[in-house]
Amino acid sequence: PFLAFTRSAFVARKPNYAQPNWLGVGLAFGTSAALWAFLIKQHNEDVMEYERRQKERHHKCTGCS
Amino acid sequence: MAFLPDESRSLPPPPLVNKVSVWLGFAGWITAMLHNSFNQRPVIRAGVHRQILFTTVGWFVGYYLAKRTEYIYAKKDRELLEYVRHHPEDFKVAG
Numbered sequence: 001p002f003l004a005f006t007r008s009a010f011v012a013r014k015p016n017y018a019q020p021n022w023l024g025v026g027l028a029f030g031t032s033a034a035l036w037a038f039l040i041k042q043h044n045e046d047v048m049e050y051e052r053r054q055k056e057r058h059h060k061c062t063g064c065s
Numbered sequence: 066m067a068f069l070p071d072e073s074r075s076l077p078p079p080p081l082v083n084k085v086s087v088w089l090g091f092a093g094w095i096t097a098m099l100h101n102s103f104n105q106r107p108v109i110r111a112g113v114h115r116q117i118l119f120t121t122v123g124w125f126v127g128y129y130l131a132k133r134t135e136y137i138y139a140k141k142d143r144e145l146l147e148y149v150r151h152h153p154e155d156f157k158v159a160g
Contacts, residue, residue: 028114032121039081039125046078046132053075 069129073136079128086127093123 079085097116101108149156 025114028118032114032118035121035125039128043078043081043128046074049074050077 069132069136073132073139076132076135076139079131079135081128083128083131085131085134086124089123089127089130090120091123093119093121 094116097112097119098108100115101111106112
């Protein structure tokens with residue numbers, strides 16, 4: 001049949017537990033660092049936006065002189 | 066409705082250390098440790114990078130969920146107080 005001539009890009013390997021999976025470790029730490037950086041940046045932006053809106057609201061209430 | 070409408074930014078944002086983040090971060094940590102035990106690895110000492118990653122993901126998701134929670138509660142409060150304002154006859158103080 002035609003299917004007998006297909007080739008796969010994937011290779012099956014037994015996982016090697018003798019050494020650390022440095023790629024996995026690097027990706028995990030890298031992703032964690034990126035997530036924390038994004039979260040802290042987002043939080044600081046949220047605080048600034050909240051304070052900006054508070055100022056805007058009070059400015060509108062008292063009115064410009 | 067969007068996950069976080071624009072008006073939710075008018076509310077004070079939850080602190081970085083908030084109940085939802087702590088709980089989901091803890092849940093992530095427990096998941097990583099459970100994963101270790103299922104694979105017959107030392108529970109705390111193995112896969113620290115995984116424990117940190119799962120805790121981080123939990124903390125991250127928790128922050129946005131906390132923000133949405135605050136928004137939903139604030140919206141309900143606003144609608145409740147609007148109703149009370151528009152129907153004073155139903156909310157007379159006794160006496």
